[in-house]
Amino acid sequence: MNAFSEMEGSMANSTTKSATALMSREIRDAVDNARYARPSSDKLVATSTRDSGQHAALSPSLLYEGPEPAELRSTAPPTFVDLHLGSVMLHVNTNQAEFDLNPILNTPLERLTDIAYRQGVAAELEQQTVSAAVREFAELMRHSRKSEERSLKAYFGYEKKFWFLDAARQYCAAVDRVTEAFDGVDLRSTGLLRMQEYVIEYAHGPQYTALKGEVFGLIDTLANVRYCVWVDGGEVTVYPFGDEQDYSEAIHNTFAKFRKNTVRDYRVNYRNADNMNHVESWIVDLVARRYPDTFSRLDAFTQRSSFRDSGLVKFDNEVAFYLGYFSYIARFREAGLPFCYPDVTSEKGDIAGTDVFDIALAEKLVQYHSSVILNDFRLDGPERIIVVSGPNQGGKTTFARMFGQLHYLAALGLPVPARAAKLYLFDEIFTHFEKSEDLTTLRGKLEDDLFRMHLILEQATSRSVIIMNEIFSSTSLKDAMKLGTRLIEKLSALDAYCVCVTFIDELSTINDKTVSMVSMIDPKNPAVRTFRVERQIADGLAYAHAIAEKYEITYDWLMRRVPS
Structure with a gap:
């Protein structure tokens, strides 16, 4: 048969051959029981995303304690650019590349109960036993999806079906593994307790039991499929295995007497191809005709639209949110x-952070093994506005970004970069960072600053968090002082939490809602920034005194030069 004439070499008369020629090792081993031998008269000759909706309404969520939001944000908040959160979320997403986590990452929570719910789930997922089981479940589910993708991409009919069966086997392994783990662990978080109950009920339910029985029953049946292949020139014949003699041992014993010393091994190792070729496909088609009952069961199994439970698919998707973030912060x-897991409140009052840092900047510093500066902040009682001043390149903007990052990550229910923190549950974060002039708007820089601040004040509420960086730096000191004072007064009346980076020290003393924090320098060398931002009065004298000391023009130095 000319269609087979391109086969290279010849097949030994007594060689084991797989009915599938590929698949995972488990399925390959299960059906790898065929032999080659001379044919009898009884022969056949060859001449030429699926997820079920079961329990969808009942499946628990790892992300929301109460009702899930009707819609998630498809695009990132505009503040991501100023807060450098875009790069953070990109890395979190990259760690779980199979899932689109952006809608979850783009949508901060609005209820304290949901934040506490996520924090409980996240903290428990960080425990070694729980983490190992969930990660193994996620990995097996990934293998199941990969096998199903191979099924969709495969060219030959039974190759598609074998990959689909392998996907189901991997899925069953994932379910069994997570069920076993949940059976033997004492969970405490509400989210994982709900999922534990759901998984165990599903794994012992009739639907999954029937699926598992069908999958492994079919694999066992395929394991008993034994056939013979006879190759004669261009003709390939498939016929039932009839306990033909295996000549391998006889050949080995015959030639063993000629072997005296260790000799070079001239045997060639053949690599199994990842895909089934046309020869293997036709052989399997002939085997299917020999065993119609077995392969009709395989045909029927692969007709189903799906085999996965939607609740477990949801579990797999949502747990990726936590695992992606944990993988990201592991480097830090x-x-x-x-x-830490912050205390998040919706009541106005004290908020604070201890040993906090800018996570986006830390990513670059850790990469180059540089030290990361930790800072503290606090707002007590009626205090609402942190006014940050000090020399340029001293860490003021980094401090402002950090304040926004902390609040946003806390609103996602995730650990925040701090040793301890108490933060506020906002309704929106607004940022006003210095930008270059945009010729298309026909507005000057000062006018653009005022226009953008006006938009923020129109939209912001008392529950907002507002971060302003280097406002009114394009105008004179007198005008900037007047505009800045009006702005601080409006923000004070709004009663929103705010960080304002400015070169105008006087803005920190406008009323009792403002607090002064100053970026520090090395007293011995004013050219050296410590990047520490500390709570102290902004009188501008510390920096001026350091400069005067450097150039020896302080009062003490001058008195030394003046004759008594």
């Missing part, structure tokens, strides 16, 4: 940087 923890 290895560098000794602290993370």
